[in-house]
Amino acid sequence: MNNEFSFDVKKKRPEETYEKVLDYFRGDILTQYATSKSMMRIQQKITSRALELMNFSRKDPLILDAGCGPGFASMYIKELGYRVVGLDIILDFLHYYEIKGLNPVNADMCLVPFKSNIFDGIISISALQWVFKDTNDNVMKTNFINLITYFYSILRNNSRAVIQFYPKNDEIMTTIGKMITENTKFTGEYIIDNPQNPKKRRIFLVLEK
Template sequence: MSRRPEHLAPPELFYDETEARKYTQNSRMIDIQNQMCRRAIELLLLPENTTHLLLDIGCGSGLSGSVIKEYEHEWIGIDISSAMLGVALEREVGGDLILGDMGQGMPFKAGTFDGAISISALQWLCNADKNSHDPPKRLYKFFSTLFSCLSRSARAVFQFYPENSEQIELITTQATKAGFYGGVVVDFPNSTKAKKYFLVLMTGGATVLPRALSVNETDSVVPYASRREQMKKAKGKYLKNSKDWIIEKKERRRKQGKKVSEDSKYTGRRRCGRF
């Protein structure tokens, strides 16, 4: 039996309540997800010192959304698994959540988002889980509606697990037909375990693709930045998600007139099942 999840069941069935909780409580999966999300955000090349609205496609239980918030961006997530979204709600991940099938298109107004990311979801569209499913048509529907809801200077970055070169060609062909420019960036191409595929799509015309990471060229590439290393660069600021950082952020929101919960001895304390 194949070990690829998309061969075992449709995503809305595979990611049931048991799988959703297992995925969200596995420290190794969380670390990998966080690393890939940080790399995807790097590849978006967003202007610095500005808050952006990002779309998280296949947001699951909100692990990527938590990373997006670390970068102080806002986000909206869409996922086909109600169980995954249920866990995200329990974790109070801080983004708006929508239940939806990416193969049926993105239900957003034109120009809504400044960028989009997706971690480990795109390859599911290459399968026909129902008799009515036609992978090329579903991919085109997805990419064309995504193109519409992005601003004309935005990028979309997908980390995905292609099964073969035919799947890569299928995906890139439909993305190009929908109006996107771009291509696939393969990080650590000579490593069996570290190798990662990122589809980098652009709405504003063709530009040079970002350089892939390589274990042989560590001096000339940007490595995955650890969370603590990012915070070291933010001199004079509190460590993100620390108690002081949370209190400061809540105070800013109070000044903006937003409703914020009262501070207590539990503010900033880690809780069971949350990350």
């Protein structure tokens, strides 16, 4: 999986300051995120683009929203008529909106509790940067390899995972691509919208089983 795009974000992001996502999204920060209408709009726009990059081979597909947070993507996917399962490591996020009625799963996406070959698509919006953020950290590498191996296993054949995230630099993207190639049979590529505009840049990892 080649990545010829070069960048390095200087501004510090929360995932660099906080070791664990549970230490960042709590209290007021969690409430502000979950109740922000502008965040809802942004995340639904990204989800809409992620769905364009999907390729469902069956009618009535079942989609996993990995790292669903308060459910901005899950609710949007549901409104479009798809079946969706939201999963997040933070239980408090799963009490907002109609996501409560979607039976969300409180789990770590590096240890997903599902059987093989059950999803027709996996979407993950703005979450992966919390799982893999340091190319020198072997625990993070193991976690990512677990995640991608599980994603491969729970997807049906001819299905896609579309993962939008905010890597700090191109080295992270390349390392992720290498781990995917070495540990799964996924084929895929990075799709980068607005690559030259750091504010509008959106990076999607599109993988096919």
